[in-house]
Amino acid sequence: MTMIKSSSTNKTVLELVDVVKTYISGNTQFNALNGVSLKIKEKEFVSITGPSGSGKSTLMHIIGLLDNPTSGQVLLEGKDISQLKENQLAQIRNVTLGFVFQQFNLLARTSALENVLLPLLYSDVPKSKREAIGLEMLKKVGLSDKIKNTPAQLSGGQQQRVAIARALVNNPKIILADEPTGNLDSKSGKEIIELFHYLNQEEGRTIVLVTHDIELAHQANRIIIIKDGKISTQNA
Amino acid sequence: MLKPSINDLFKSSIRSILKNKGRTVLTSLGIIIGVASVILLTSIGNGLQIYISQQFENLGANTVFLAPGKIFSDKGGFNNSSSGRFISTYFSYTDVSNLKRAVKNVTISPVSIATVKVKSNKTTKTDVSIVGSGYQYAASANYLPSPGNGRYFTKEEEDKKADVVVLGYGIANDLFPSTSALGKKIIVQTKNMKIIGVLDKKGGSFGGPDVDQYIFTPIGNVFDFTGNQHINEMLIKTQTKEQVPQVKDEVTKVMLKKFDKDAFTVFDSSQLLSSINSIIGMLTVGLSGIAAISLIVGGIGIMNIMLVTVSERTKEIGLRKAIGAYPRAILIQFLIEAIILSIIGGTVGIAIGWLGSIGINSFFPAKVTLSSITIAFSVSAFVGVIFGVVPARKASKLSPIEALRYE
Numbered sequence: 001m002t003m004i005k006s007s008s009t010n011k012t013v014l015e016l017v018d019v020v021k022t023y024i025s026g027n028t029q030f031n032a033l034n035g036v037s038l039k040i041k042e043k044e045f046v047s048i049t050g051p052s053g054s055g056k057s058t059l060m061h062i063i064g065l066l067d068n069p070t071s072g073q074v075l076l077e078g079k080d081i082s083q084l085k086e087n088q089l090a091q092i093r094n095v096t097l098g099f100v101f102q103q104f105n106l107l108a109r110t111s112a113l114e115n116v117l118l119p120l121l122y123s124d125v126p127k128s129k130r131e132a133i134g135l136e137m138l139k140k141v142g143l144s145d146k147i148k149n150t151p152a153q154l155s156g157g158q159q160q161r162v163a164i165a166r167a168l169v170n171n172p173k174i175i176l177a178d179e180p181t182g183n184l185d186s187k188s189g190k191e192i193i194e195l196f197h198y199l200n201q202e203e204g205r206t207i208v209l210v211t212h213d214i215e216l217a218h219q220a221n222r223i224i225i226i227k228d229g230k231i232s233t234q235n236a
Numbered sequence: 237m238l239k240p241s242i243n244d245l246f247k248s249s250i251r252s253i254l255k256n257k258g259r260t261v262l263t264s265l266g267i268i269i270g271v272a273s274v275i276l277l278t279s280i281g282n283g284l285q286i287y288i289s290q291q292f293e294n295l296g297a298n299t300v301f302l303a304p305g306k307i308f309s310d311k312g313g314f315n316n317s318s319s320g321r322f323i324s325t326y327f328s329y330t331d332v333s334n335l336k337r338a339v340k341n342v343t344i345s346p347v348s349i350a351t352v353k354v355k356s357n358k359t360t361k362t363d364v365s366i367v368g369s370g371y372q373y374a375a376s377a378n379y380l381p382s383p384g385n386g387r388y389f390t391k392e393e394e395d396k397k398a399d400v401v402v403l404g405y406g407i408a409n410d411l412f413p414s415t416s417a418l419g420k421k422i423i424v425q426t427k428n429m430k431i432i433g434v435l436d437k438k439g440g441s442f443g444g445p446d447v448d449q450y451i452f453t454p455i456g457n458v459f460d461f462t463g464n465q466h467i468n469e470m471l472i473k474t475q476t477k478e479q480v481p482q483v484k485d486e487v488t489k490v491m492l493k494k495f496d497k498d499a500f501t502v503f504d505s506s507q508l509l510s511s512i513n514s515i516i517g518m519l520t521v522g523l524s525g526i527a528a529i530s531l532i533v534g535g536i537g538i539m540n541i542m543l544v545t546v547s548e549r550t551k552e553i554g555l556r557k558a559i560g561a562y563p564r565a566i567l568i569q570f571l572i573e574a575i576i577l578s579i580i581g582g583t584v585g586i587a588i589g590w591l592g593s594i595g596i597n598s599f600f601p602a603k604v605t606l607s608s609i610t611i612a613f614s615v616s617a618f619v620g621v622i623f624g625v626v627p628a629r630k631a632s633k634l635s636p637i638e639a640l641r642y643e
Contacts, residue, residue, distance in 0.1 A: 066558060066636045087562040094560020101640065105555040109255055121240040121248075122560040166559070 012078075013173060013206055014040040014063060019072035021058050021229075032058040033069070034229035040208065042173075045200045047209040047220035055229040057178070060210045064097060064176045065089050077173075094122050098167030102179035104159045106151040106166075112138060113147040116165045123170055137165035141195060157188025164195060174206040175199065181216060193219050240565060242572075249573040252545075253580075260577060263541045266534025267581025267619065268588065271612045273527035275589025276596070278608040281520025283593075283601035285513050292505045297477045299376060300342075300484055300504050302327070302335075302470040302491070307501040314511055325499040326466035331491070335470070339486045343473040345373035348458045348466060354451065355423040356411035364407065366424065366451045368458025369471075370394055374402070376473040379435060379452065386418050386433030389454055397456035402433040406448030425461055429453070480504050528615070534581060535619035542574050542627035546634075553631050554639025567632035574624025575617055582616025 021033040032055045040046055050056045061067035062074060065081060074081050076092065084092070093099075106115045116134040125133065138147055141161035151159050160180060167175055177196065181189030193216070199205045209220055217223050225233040240248075253260050304325035308314060332346050348368040354361045374380045374388035381387060381402065389400050401424065408417040408431075417431050438447040459465050474483050487502045546553070553566055586609055593602040 061637050064558070087564075090557065090560050090562035093558060099558050101555075103551075103640075105551060105640065107552060107555075110251075118556070119559040121244050122556075122562070122565060123239065127241075170560075 009042045011042040012039045013042045013076070014208075015073075015075040015078075016062070017073040017075070019059075019062060019069040019074065021055075021062065021067070022070040031229050033062070035072070036226070036229070036231055037072075038224060038231060038234070040174075040206060043200065043204045043206055045196070045207045045209070045219075045221045046224060047211060047217040047222070048224045048226060049211055049214055049217040050226040050232075052212060054226045056210055056212070056226050058229075059226060060176065060178055060208075063208060064099060065093055090122070094119055095170050096173050098170070098172035098175040100160070100163050100167050100175065100177040100180045102182040104151070104156075104163045104183070106159055106162055108152065109150055111148050111150055112143060112154065112162045112165075115151070115162055116169055118166060119170050125170070133169055134165075137168050138162070140168065141165045155188070156184050157191060160184060160188070160192055161195065164192070164199075168199070172205070174208060176208050176210070178210045179212070180209070181213075182211075189216075242568075245565075245569050245572050246576075249569060249576055252549075253573060253576055259541060260580065263537055263577055264534075264581030264584065266537040267531065267578050267616050268534075268585040270527060270529075270531035270534045271582050271585025271616055272589040272592065273530060274524050274612050274615075275586055275604060275608055276592050276602070277523045277527055278520055279589070279593035279602040279604040280596065280600065281516055281523070282605050282608070283597065283603040284516050286603055287601035288512055288516070289509060292509045297505060298474045298480060300472040300474065300480060300487060300502060301508075302472060302487055303501050303503070304468070304499065305501065306498045307503065308507070308511060314515070325495065326468060327470065327500075328465060328467060331494070332467065332470065334493075335472075335487060335490050338490045339472070339483060341475055341479065342483055343372045343376060345370045345376050345471040345473070346455060346467040347373065347469045347471060348455050348462070349468050350458045350461045352425050352451075352461055354407070354411065356420070358413065359411060361407070361410060364451060365449065366401075366453055366458055366461065368453055368455035370455060372473070373471060374452070376471045379447075381433035382436050385436070386431070388433055388452070394454040394456070397454055397460070399427060399429045399457070400432045400453065401429045402435065402452040403431055404435050404446075404448040404450040404452075405437040406446065407451060408434045424451070424453075424457075427457070427460075429457075531615060531619055535578070535623040538574055538577050538581075538620065539623035539626055541577075542570060542624055543630065545573070546570065546627045546631045549631075550634060550639045550642040553634050554636045554642065557634070557636035558640060563632040566634075567628045570628035570631045571621065571624045574628065575620035578616045578620030578623075579613075582613050585616070586612055 016036055016038050019033055019036045020031060023030045023032055034055075036055075036059060048056050048059060058067070062069055065074075065076075068082065076096065081089065081092070107118070113131070113134050116137055117130055120130045120133065135144070135147065138144055141164055143158060143161055143165070146154060146158060151162070154162065160183075175196070180196075181192055184192065196207050196209065197219075200207045207220070209217070211217055222234065224231055304327070327346070329346075332344060335344055346369065350366050350368070352364055352366050354364045371389055371391045371394045379388070379402075386402070388402055389398065392398075393400055401422065403411070403417055411417060411422060412420060417434050420431050422429055422431060435447070472483060472487060474480055484502050484504065491500050491502070556566060589612070590604050593604050596602045
């Protein structure tokens with residue numbers, strides 16, 4: 001059922017088993033996710049898409065360990081993360097996952113380099129090595145000449161590339177991108193997607209792209225369509 | 237597992253504080269004012285105590301006072317019951333001779349005070365206090381004119397009630413504004429008297445009489461002015477400090493033969509000093525306590541601005557959590573910010589309080605103590621912790637999803 005592209009291996013990095021997420025508001029219950037099971041293989045480029053309100057953001061938050069499922073299991077590299085404490089989850093988010101947001105979420109009035117270095121503050125990487133890593137990441141996203149610029153001095157595309165450099169700085173296995181091109185013009189958006197392809201194919205990183213844009217979703221090797229809190233289709 | 241290091245947290249807190257310089261200044265203002273006023277008030281209290289101690293040192297540690305009425309309460313402070321307020325007791329020459337007979341190795345100086353009218357060739361002054369005493373009084377009470385300013389009267393002059401006076405610094409200037417008073421004549425009531433000495437400037441004690449406005453003369457002259465032989469107080473000088481307790485006991489024993497125990501008081505300067513100091517101490521603590529209320533107000537100001545900061549930076553907090561900040565890292569970051577704000581306020585407040593007390597010191601005794609600085613500094617840091625905890629906890633408990641969605 002799942003088609004595996006040549007770049008991916010057979011090893012599962014992330015698995016969801018019958019995940020339910022229920023929101024309670026007053027007397028009404030609402031199942032944002034209604035029994036979702038999926039597997040994401042190592043070095044895969046997957047997109048999750050669906051109409052607004054379908055539950056894709058909730059799914060993204062659960063995959064990103066930002067939210068706990070009401071029931072069901074989340075297995076990261078075979079390990080059940082539902083038993084982990086807040087501090088352990090934070091450490092996994094820091095080391096194993098890299099986030100890219102629609103709003104970039106860079107710190108204002110803070111240089112590109114310092115923004116990139118932010119996750120290292122919470123990591124075990126020794127201080128002496130941090131700056132070199134940050135510079136290398138900025139070079140990778142093509143912003144070596146903008147290290148001192150603040151977000152206000154960068155274009156939208158450049159800001160998103162700083163955000164990607166930040167996501168890469170701890171050398172994560174999985175990159176989670178939530179509508180990464182939503183705030184960009186089509187040219188910059190295309191460049192960002194190319195960057196994801198590079199990271200996937202050349203560096204072997206697993207990419208999970210969440211978007212409502214079906215055309216963009218087709219950039220991935222596999223599309224997961226979600227509707228009313230359930231996976232409706234998984235295909236290439 | 238303290239990540240990030242305190243150093244990193246400190247840097248990022250400093251940076252975010254510097255991003256809002258105007259706000260930082262205004263926020264710290266409450267702490268600045270609170271700390272400055274605490275420092276200032278304690279420095280004034282402390283300065284007063286030092287000043288008064290010095291005044292008493294002039295009297296000497298080996299002096300015993302005998303005064304009418306009950307001066308001290310049983311609890312150690314000053315007596316303010318109604319029985320002690322109206323002093324109707326006075327001593328007589330019989331008491332002086334009784335004491336001289338019973339207590340050995342001391343110099344007893346009886347003192348009698350009257351209010352008189354004084355006239356020089358230039359001006360007239362009324363309600364002047366004239367202190368009549370024995371010739372030894374000046375040495376006992378440290379009222380000897382310094383060289384070049386004349387002398388105190390002698391035993392012979394005392395015995396024959398010579399018409400001589402020694403003027404306090406202030407009244408000498410009042411009576412003879414343009415010339416030296418030494419050697420001039422003044423009219424006291426109706427008596428012509430010669431000025432044989434002028435005292436140095438002594439300054440007034442707080443609330444007490446101003447020695448500079450006193451006139452000193454042999455005690456017999458004062459008896460003539462008042463028309464009786466009442467002695468108001470006695471100054472008993474011992475030879476050593478160690479003698480003081482024994483002399484106090486002996487004097488008390490003699491006086492009890494004739495007087496009720498509440499009709500007179502025998503005390504030494506250390507007793508008086510400790511009573512005054514305990515009052516000043518209480519006043520200082522009370523006033524500083526009032527000033528400390530502004531520290532609490534300042535702390536609330538810091539809490540308020542930190543809550544605003546947390547709201548403003550909700551998105552940043554969400555992001556930090558998403559990229560791996562654990563709750564405690566966020567808590568410490570915001571706590572450090574609050575502490576830095578209040579320490580900035582504390583430091584500036586200490587500087588202002590210090591400068592202020594230096595300024596005040598030119599006309600009022602004030603001295604900053606290390607302990608008041610230490611206390612002010614730790615209190616301001618403490619205020620930062622107490623009032624920083626609520627906003628910092630709020631920040632650390634934000635859900636990353638909610639925080640990232642926050643607009």
